[in-house]
Amino acid sequence: MTEDEKFAHRSEDLLSDVRDRVLVLTIDRQESYNSWTSALRDELARQLLAADADSNVDAVVLTGAGDRAFCSGQDLAEFQEFVDGRNIEPWIQRLISCYDSVRQFSKPLVAAINGVAAGSGFQVTQFCDYVIAHPEVRVGQTEVSSGLPSVFGTWLMWERIGRRAIELALQGRLMEVGEAKQLGFIQEVVEKSKVLETALNAAHRLSNQPRLAYKLSKSANRQFDEQRYSTAMKMAASLYREAFNTGSPQAEIGKFFKRRRARKAASTPPTTQGISGA
Numbered sequence: 271m272t273e274d275e276k277f278a279h280r281s282e283d284l285l286s287d288v289r290d291r292v293l294v295l296t297i298d299r300q301e302s303y304n305s306w307t308s309a310l311r312d313e314l315a316r317q318l319l320a321a322d323a324d325s326n327v328d329a330v331v332l333t334g335a336g337d338r339a340f341c342s343g344q345d346l347a348e349f350q351e352f353v354d355g356r357n358i359e360p361w362i363q364r365l366i367s368c369y370d371s372v373r374q375f376s377k378p379l380v381a382a383i384n385g386v387a388a389g390s391g392f393q394v395t396q397f398c399d400y401v402i403a404h405p406e407v408r409v410g411q412t413e414v415s416s417g418l419p420s421v422f423g424t425w426l427m428w429e430r431i432g433r434r435a436i437e438l439a440l441q442g443r444l445m446e447v448g449e450a451k452q453l454g455f456i457q458e459v460v461e462k463s464k465v466l467e468t469a470l471n472a473a474h475r476l477s478n479q480p481r482l483a484y485k486l487s488k489s490a491n492r493q494f495d496e497q498r499y500s501t502a503m504k505m506a507a508s509l510y511r512e513a514f515n516t517g518s519p520q521a522e523i524g525k526f527f528k529r530r531r532a533r534k535a536a537s538t539p540p541t542t543q544g545i546s547g548a
Contacts, residue, residue, distance in 0.1 A: 284313045285335065291328040292473045293321045294466075298335035303342035306390055308361060311368035318371045318379075329378035329473035332398065333466060334385060340407075343389025346416065346523045355511035362507040365390070372397045373492055373499075376485040378476035382469035383456070388412045388444060392455075393423050396430070399476060399488075401455065402469045404462040408444035409455060415442035417522025419509045425502035429495060430454055 285296040295317055297304040314332075321327045334340040352358070372379065372394055381387075381395040383403040392409045395401050403409075411423040420439040427435035431453050438445070450456045460468045476484070513519050 282313050283307070283310050284317065286317055288327065289470060290474070291326065292470055292477070293317070293327050293330045294470075295330060295332050296335050297333070297341050299345075300336045300338070302345055302347075303339035303386060304334040304336070304391070305342045305345035307345050307348055308364045311364060315368045315371035318375050322375055322377060327377070328477035329380065330375065331380045331382055331466070331469045331473050332394070333382035333469065337385055337462070339385040339391070340381070340383040340387040341391025341394065342386055343391045343412065346526060349519065349523055350527070352514050352520065354517075355514040358507060358511040358514055362503070362510065366503055369394070369397065369503075376488055378473050378479075378484070380469045380473045380476070382465045383407050383409065384462075384465055386444065389416075389423065393426055396426050396455065400457050400469075400472050402458045402460060402465055402472060403447050403450070403456045404460060404465050405447055406462060407447045407450075407456075407459075409447075409450050410442075410444040411439045412442045412444065414440060416526065417513075417519040419506070419513050421506035421509050422502050425498070425505075429498070 283297065283299045285294075285298050287294055295314065297310065299305060299307075299310070318330065321330055348361075352361075378400070379398045381398040381401045383395060383401060385407065387395055387407070387409040389412055392411060395409070411420050411427065413420040413423060420442070424435050424439040427438060434453075445453070445455070447456060447459055451459055458468065458472070
């Protein structure tokens with residue numbers, strides 16, 4: 271089996287194929303704006319661990335299918351099943367496993383943002399080494415608008431832009447690409463049709479750096495904020511558990527799905543409002 275054959279397949283909602291030694295992973299849940307499920311996160315972690323150990327893969331590009339969304343965050347349908355906060359701990363542990371696999375990936379990891387990146391969809395781009403988008407892209411932390419506490423995502427923005435992260439998180443608003451680039455969340459903006467091509471070029475460029483130096487640099491950079499990362503995740507777990515014990519997030523999520531059903535009944539295209547989570 272060739273390397274292209276080994277990775278070129280669809281597993282659940284994650285497409286994968288190798289293009290000239292670069293593994294392209296594509297989130298493909300277009301009916302829900304490429305939102306995360308725990309199973310999807312598990313598969314992303316598995317693919318990244320395999321790619322990191324494979325000497326025939328030089329880099330990874332992460333993107334979304336279609337042209338509406340890179341990843342809109344947590345699929346709120348999964349949260350609908352949470353009766354109270356008891357479900358948060360196993361959910362957060364799977365989230366941590368996914369994030370750890372992204373953060374610990376030792377090779378170049380490039381995000382090709384092809385549409386909205388919200389909540390944890392936005393968060394995962396901040397773990398990447400290089401981020402490319404097009405002028406129509408919007409990104410941000412929208413959890414509060416869905417009735418979810420914005421904790422880990424706020425901290426992650428704080429590491430880059432300081433106290434302005436609080437304002438962005440509490441508004442739950444999506445930034446236009448110009449603002450996001452100015453704040454350092456996006457490194458390069460190109461035409462919509464050239465996002466993936468540019469991401470592949472960036473992946474090749476970064477993979478030409480001396481391998482050991484690149485790997486050790488990423489490892490050291492990760493350790494700079496390891497303790498704060500752990501603290502923020504523990505705080506997120508605690509406050510999510512507290513929130514779900516009150517039933518408030520479940521009520522807001524119920525309202526979101528009611529609005530969505532009404533839009534579908536009226537044949538109005540859905541919006542991304544409310545689809546996001548840590």
